[in-house]
Amino acid sequence: MAVDYSLYLVTDSTTAILKKRDLIETVRAAVEGGVTIVQYRDKTSDTAELIRIARELHKVTKEHGVPFLINDRIDVALAMGAEGVHVGQTDMELATARKILGEKAIIGVSCNSIDEARKAAKGGATYLGIGTMFATQTKQNIKSIIGTAGTKDILASLSAMDEKVATVAIGGINASNAQRVLYQSKATFKGLDGVAVVSAIIGAEDPKEAASELRDFIGKPPAFAQFQGDKKTRDVTGLRQAIPIIVRKLGEDGPLCHNMTNLVVQNFAANVALSIGASPIMSNNGGEAADIAKLGGALVINMGTVTPEGLSNYSQALRAYNTEGGPVLFDPVGAGATQLRRNAVKILMAGGYFDIIKGNEGEIRTVSGESGIQQRGVDSGTSTSTPTEKALLVKKLAARERNVVLMTGVTDYLSDGERTFAIRNGHEYLGTITGSGCTLGTTIAAFAAVHLTDKLLAALSGILMYEIAAERAAARPDVQGPGTFVPAFLDELYAIRKSTAGGDDKWLDGAKVDEVKDL
Numbered sequence: 001m002a003v004d005y006s007l008y009l010v011t012d013s014t015t016a017i018l019k020k021r022d023l024i025e026t027v028r029a030a031v032e033g034g035v036t037i038v039q040y041r042d043k044t045s046d047t048a049e050l051i052r053i054a055r056e057l058h059k060v061t062k063e064h065g066v067p068f069l070i071n072d073r074i075d076v077a078l079a080m081g082a083e084g085v086h087v088g089q090t091d092m093e094l095a096t097a098r099k100i101l102g103e104k105a106i107i108g109v110s111c112n113s114i115d116e117a118r119k120a121a122k123g124g125a126t127y128l129g130i131g132t133m134f135a136t137q138t139k140q141n142i143k144s145i146i147g148t149a150g151t152k153d154i155l156a157s158l159s160a161m162d163e164k165v166a167t168v169a170i171g172g173i174n175a176s177n178a179q180r181v182l183y184q185s186k187a188t189f190k191g192l193d194g195v196a197v198v199s200a201i202i203g204a205e206d207p208k209e210a211a212s213e214l215r216d217f218i219g220k221p222p223a224f225a226q227f228q229g230d231k232k233t234r235d236v237t238g239l240r241q242a243i244p245i246i247v248r249k250l251g252e253d254g255p256l257c258h259n260m261t262n263l264v265v266q267n268f269a270a271n272v273a274l275s276i277g278a279s280p281i282m283s284n285n286g287g288e289a290a291d292i293a294k295l296g297g298a299l300v301i302n303m304g305t306v307t308p309e310g311l312s313n314y315s316q317a318l319r320a321y322n323t324e325g326g327p328v329l330f331d332p333v334g335a336g337a338t339q340l341r342r343n344a345v346k347i348l349m350a351g352g353y354f355d356i357i358k359g360n361e362g363e364i365r366t367v368s369g370e371s372g373i374q375q376r377g378v379d380s381g382t383s384t385s386t387p388t389e390k391a392l393l394v395k396k397l398a399a400r401e402r403n404v405v406l407m408t409g410v411t412d413y414l415s416d417g418e419r420t421f422a423i424r425n426g427h428e429y430l431g432t433i434t435g436s437g438c439t440l441g442t443t444i445a446a447f448a449a450v451h452l453t454d455k456l457l458a459a460l461s462g463i464l465m466y467e468i469a470a471e472r473a474a475a476r477p478d479v480q481g482p483g484t485f486v487p488a489f490l491d492e493l494y495a496i497r498k499s500t501a502g503g504d505d506k507w508l509d510g511a512k513v514d515e516v517k518d519l
Helices: 023-033 047-063 074-080 094-101 114-122 147-159 178-185 207-218 236-253 263-276 286-293 308-324 339-351 361-368 387-401 428-432 436-450 455-474 482-501 506-510
Strands: 007-010 037-040 068-071 084-087 106-111 127-130 166-170 194-197 256-260 279-282 298-302 328-331 356-360 404-408 412-415 420-423 513-515
Touching: 007 023, 007 166, 007 207, 023 037, 023 047, 023 207, 037 047, 047 068, 047 074, 068 074, 074 084, 074 094, 084 094, 094 106, 106 114, 114 127, 114 147, 127 147, 147 166, 147 178, 147 387, 178 194, 178 207, 194 207, 236 436, 236 455, 236 482, 236 506, 236 513, 256 263, 256 286, 256 308, 256 436, 263 279, 263 436, 263 482, 286 308, 298 308, 298 436, 308 328, 308 339, 328 436, 339 361, 356 361, 356 436, 361 387, 361 404, 387 404, 387 412, 387 420, 404 436, 404 455, 412 455, 420 455, 428 455, 428 482, 436 455, 455 482, 455 506, 482 506
Parallel strands: 007 037, 007 194, 037 068, 068 084, 084 106, 106 127, 127 166, 166 194, 256 279, 256 298, 298 328, 328 356, 356 404
Antiparallel strands: 404 412, 412 420, 420 513
């Protein structure tokens, strides 16, 4: 029979999750709320008790036409007539389970790697439980946490096989991240068939409402992905022609740009935002992010200062903007400088979706998961990569995260995983003042707020306005060095904004942009 894996419930009878509620009634409420398949998991009860409870649960699921599986215990499944079982890597072998239960039985297998997934698929598994997606109370071993990126790699490998197998993700999935898991885990030719949840339903005060909410969420794309437009425009001339329109729109709309950044650059970032026509708010308090996000702007998370309280605020704001669909730019400042910062990157990347990631080469390599990256503070360090290698890294990271990635440097590399561009604008004075990278993030985020349908084009617009303004400022006779550069730079940003509003876009004649092909 066809099985709907979209909302897969795994039970938990422990007091910490179930509390004092009745498991049978909790599952009944969950099924009524929209759960499509149930797995009974109980590692402590004796065999007779397992069979008794399983029979009661099966009565509930049969009433609603929902398949019922037993975790691990094939003997229990046979005794009470379950539709199938789920086995782990250390449980009974798949071939043995299939021989005992027969060809029609649903048999799921837990998988944590490509090798495990391919072996199970070839062995005839009905579906795979892929994870652990995120850390949970029962799964704190970071080696088993593969996230959306690891899940995507597994799905990509499975898509190339002749054997077709269903897949569900498991581990820390709830209403706040289920849509993102489905969206970011999707490989080119294969996506997840569902998400498996435990405490998000079993531990909920109202399991039926929790299940209903999850079922609704997984049936539609996340808010941040609802504005995806035609991304096929890759001709530099065509993109250039669209930029003045976006610059004018930014000046007309005055989008809110919410900056969560360090105190050193807040004033400069606010002045840059005002110069380009945005409306800045400098707030590191995650508690007010939900209200600010409803105002329709963009968020910049600048990881300049890393503290436990700061991480909590960043994560809270990230969730708020993801819920509203407002674009979020992540600037992982000094990501490879210390272990604390590398850990902070992992926490934030697991905590939500970033529409744009901006950083220097060392920071982007750290975000991509490369080991051995050691930055000297916020500096990227000496690069040994070729231009092609840099462009390919940016493209792969953007494709993996399904977002836009910018690697800054003498040559900037920008990609959305499909289109990749090299940008050779800017001036060396930008590297001699505090916060130039941070305020580039502010600029790009403001542009993303007014052009949601193509965030690569939005980012390109912001980069060119920012870097060409720097070139124009540095060329002025009144600019003698970094001290006189900053006010001139703000003036030139404002001048570009005003001239573009009046129909003059000659400043774009200085754009040095090339598509990077054949990656």
